[in-house]
Amino acid sequence: MSKKFDFIDLFAGCGGLSLGLEQAGFNPVLVNEIMPQFAETYRINRELDKSSVFVGDIRDLNADFAASKSKFDKITLVCGGPPCQGFSMANRQRIIDDPRNMLYKEYLKFLCSVRPAFFIMENVRGMQSRWEEIESDFNTYLNRDGHEYNFTGKLLLAEDYGVPQHRERFIVIGNSLGINPEEIFSRIFALKRNPFMLRDALFGLPSLGVKSEKGRNDVEDDDSGYTQVKFTYPDTDFYHFINGDKQLSILYNHKNRYNNPRDVEIYSRLPQGTNSLHPSIADIMPYSRRNAIFKDKYFKLQEDRICKTITSHMRYDCNMYIHPWYSRGLSPREAARIQTFPDDFIFYGAQNMWYAQIGNAVPVKLAYAIGTAIASFL
Structure with missing residues (x-):
């Protein structure tokens, strides 16, 4: 693919999610990771300038973002997997109201600041059982001030895409282009293949x-x-x-x-x-x-x-x-x-x-x- 689409990766780790997106034609322009060792692995493997890698808490990134926001006016994609330490199917408190899930809320705030054409949130399988809450949270944050995002979440199994490993991830995909997110997942499902052993x-x-x-x-x-x-x-x-x-x-x-x-x-x-x-x-x-x-x-x-x-x-x-x-x-x-x-x-x-x-x-x-x-x- 000749054209590269710019994206931002939050909670990037060493960059597994980013790397797959890059192979699909996307280009990282801003990376956030709090662990210095993880961020260094990400940066060196891609030979990125240090200014493109924000090593620190996403709360600090959100606080600093207003000054540099104009550089990211036309971001195609924002992705990330905010940790939800307070998540539990037995926990009756709303996910977004639990202070242990502060990073989840900060991820939503960042999406509001950047307003990308697409976003991806990945998390553990159990988040699927709290879909009504997640849907409400995304609507509250994203679908306001004249903006409208279509989004949905599905459970994906890594072995369905050739990966020689059983790994379940709950993936939320949304867009502001009027695309039915079910159609996006249909195209993901069409890429299924037998796993390697x-x-x-x-x-x-x-x-x-x-x-x-x-x-x-x-x-x-x-x-x-x-x-x-x-x-x-x-x-x-x-x-x-x-x-x-x-x-x-x-x-x-x-x-x-x-x-x-x-x-x-x-x-x-x-x-x-x-x-x-x-x-x-x-x-x-x-x-x-x-x-x-x-x-x-x-x-x-x-x-x-x-x-x-x-x-x-x-x-x-x-x-x-x-x-x-x-x-x-x-x-x-x-x-x-x-x-x-x-x-x-x-x-x-x-x-x-x-x-x-x-x-x-x-x-x-x-x-x-x-x-x-x-x-x-x-």
Whole structure:
């Protein structure tokens, strides 16, 4: 696509949602992210000027926005996933009135300031059950002062768009162009395809061994892995799915983490698809008295299925993401592939922060499907 449509990404993280939109023909002109490490990964991978990346609280961005508003008079799209810490299906307080959901309210305020042609809000599946409230909030903020937005929300499954992972996201899409949002979602649904399996994402990457030194993140060898190393990628359908026709020769962020000998033994004994309750580890399971609570403390992934949802908990340990073939957890690069990041997307900061960035991201190819559908109307 030759024409690029300008967009603003709020709560951008390291940029999974942005990257999919860019692949669909959009161009980021302003990015907001409160975590410096996440923002740096976003900026460096795109070689953005620092002035285009607002590192800080969206409340400060909203407060400062009046002075620079004229630069963003014709924004095609604003996207973002405001955290809703106070959200709960059992919470009877309105979402927008709960002070813990302040960021959700700030997102609505920003939309009112920019008035983009399109907007995207992504959030957890449970938000679907509070749709009447969300619809009321968007109407109250957006449809006033002569403005009218058409919008709706749907639950999208990442695996429906090729992603080798089960991940559910509630997506709200709106526009001020008079387009029926149901038609936008119809075009997203038309892009469905069969998912790749976990083995497709993992195939051909170095096996890695057991990292023997605890607290030594600077160790780089064939067992521990490398932050950056020359590598010949196997030519597979999955490689082209995430990388296109690029010919890459460097492997990034493929590093193991230290695990104590007991965990390594558990990893090696568990068959694929089993958890902490499996009899093969009953004699060494450290939480056997509380099995009902910790049944998923350990889980060995299955190569012939899609992966369970990648989460930022991986920054603490990968016990719930045991590699199907090796006695270790998934590496950051393997997790990034499951999230359909291209192999030349580099994660910066400490290794545990690589996992946090990856786990918080929207799968790139899910975002690409959303962006492609919206771009088809432009």
